[in-house]
Amino acid sequence: MLFIGDDWAEGHHDIEVEDDTGRRLARMRLPEGVEGLARLHEVIAEHLETEPDGIGTDVPTDGAVIVGIETDRGVWVSALLACGYQVYAINPMSAARYRERHCTSGAKSDAGDAHVLAEIVRVDRDHHRRIAGDSTRVEALKLLARAHQGMIWDRTRHLQRMRSALREYFPAALTAFDNLAAPDTLALLQKAPDPARAARLTTGQITAELARAHRRGDRTATATRIRDALRAPSLRQPAAIEDAYAIVVVGQARMLEHLSEQIDELEQQVKHSFRRHPAAEIVRSCPGLGDVLGARVLAEFGDDPHRYRNAKSRKNYAGTSPITRASGKRKTVSARYARNKHLADACHQWAFCSMNTSPGARAYYDALRAREVGHHAALRQLGNRLVGILHGCLKNGTVYDEITAWPHVPSAVAA
Structure with a gap:
């Protein structure tokens, strides 16, 4: 050799x-x-x-x-x-x-x-x-899913930068707009990126942007609320500083618009690629996993049937299983931070979403919280259980069953 x-x-x-x-x-x-x-x-x-x-x-x-x-x-x-x-x-x-x-x-x-x-x-x-000997199909899915997730993270970073800039010179915008990433908000910020121009916006102009963005509800009332918030007295920066900040915000708003368009296009590609995979039905049967989140989970785990020797191995790779450090009489258990960040983020969201559709998952989370386990720690433990359940489903080629997954949870059996 x-x-x-x-x-x-x-x-x-x-x-x-x-x-x-x-x-x-x-x-x-x-x-x-x-x-x-x-x-x-x-x-x-x-x-x-x-x-x-x-x-x-x-x-x-x-x-x-x-x-x-x-x-x-x-x-x-x-x-x-x-x-x-x-x-x-x-x-x-x-x-x-x-x-x-x-x-x-x-x-x-x-x-x-x-x-x-x-x-x-x-x-x-x-x-x-x-x-791992993953198929080319799941490798392609991983590329699409990671690109989609990466763009969402990029959008969040740019959104926080824009929010930070607005707080420095135009705090009224943070009061007026409840969602900075909304299409109507980005359009209005490009049209009026500083307090002076924003105060000159009319109810009709704001309503038109709300309609163009297909905003639901009473658009006139929403436009009136935004107009009043933008016209409210506030502290101001010098004109030169406001002009510079306005240029920065317009650039950020345009970038966020473009990112949102690319994210929507990539999402459709991720869904299409995921639905064509043979394991998609099993993954989607698990509570909390739809096309996008299910695609991330499947792509990061891969489809090599021999990659994970047991459920513990899959949990370790997911980063949901804890780490035990023991020395003498001292023993501590902590979260696993050296892990695949894409898979860890997907499992965290999976655990959170599963509680909406799985009585067993909800009861398990509530039992942990009753023992004064923190919210994120409880989600990690719930995610750990869900990863083990998914391992069994993939190993046996069966879809998720609530009673089989949570046999000791009365609410799951009753459901």
């Missing part, structure tokens, strides 16, 4: 090749791309024992090449997987701890990191996770 440590960078890869005794067979720096990968195959072929394939050529023994690298994405990793190599994505934090084991002086180099990665997969690979 050959063990390869691959310390990657944007333009090159530092490679170390070892045999099963730890003897170094090769060390080199390869360029990124086809040329570098071809050279890596040549080195592997030079040192790997091969066997006949029945047609007069030699091919590598299956599973005989094991690669350690600090990423699980990119065309280089995809090419390694396509060649049939076993690839382990080593967490950079784990690699740093192994480096300290080999070199206590604190010295660091790319070649040294490649050696550490090779040693990890040679000696300790059973304690690390191989890159």
Whole structure:
């Protein structure tokens, strides 16, 4: 067997090749791309024992090449997987701890990191996770779901920046507009981004923007309330400062409009991609999971049937299971913060939404709160239970059943 440590960078890869005794067979720096990968195959072929394939050529023994690298994405990793190599994505934090084991002086180099990665997969690979054999369909879904979620996070950041700017020079806008991300609010802020122009807005102009944004309810009453709030006496910044802030707010409002359009388009793509997956019916049957949130959960967990040995393994990957630290007589249990932030956020929302449709989930949450467990801690524990339930459904190929999921909750059985 050959063990390869691959310390990657944007333009090159530092490679170390070892045999099963730890003897170094090769060390080199390869360029990124086809040329570098071809050279890596040549080195592997030079040192790997091969066997006949029945047609007069030699091919590598299956599973005989094991690669350690600090990423699980990119065309280089995809090419390694396509060649049939076993690839382990080593967490950079784990690699740093192994480096300290080999070199206590604190010295660091790319070649040294490649050696550490090779040693990890040679000696300790059973304690690390191989890159999952997910389908291309779920990989594509992950790209769409993460892009959609990332844009929502970007919109929130820009929204907070705009709110901060308004608070500095135009606090009346925060009183007048109950939702800064609403289309009518963004349109009015672009039309009147400072107190002087906002005070000149008429009820008719405001009503027209509300109608254009399809605002429901009594638009005239809403427009009157907004007009009165914008005209109320307030403290003012100097004119030059207000003009500068107004330019900033207009730019933020236009950016938020564009982001909202892109988010809506991506959401439709996420839903379409999710509904085509064979596991979509099982995932959507779980309480609190619709097309978008279900797509995030499925995409982050993947669809490799052999990826998780048991429900505990899936819970650990989700970051919902707690961490226990015990030393002597002291024992503490804390949340797991080193985790997949996309999956952790999805599970947190899933737990919150599940209480609206699942009596069992609601009763479980209420029981935790009755024991004076905090809101977020209770949601984490509820999410942990839901991840275990989903694992059972996917493993057995069955849809969610409330009574089976919560057999000891009277309200679930009664429902």
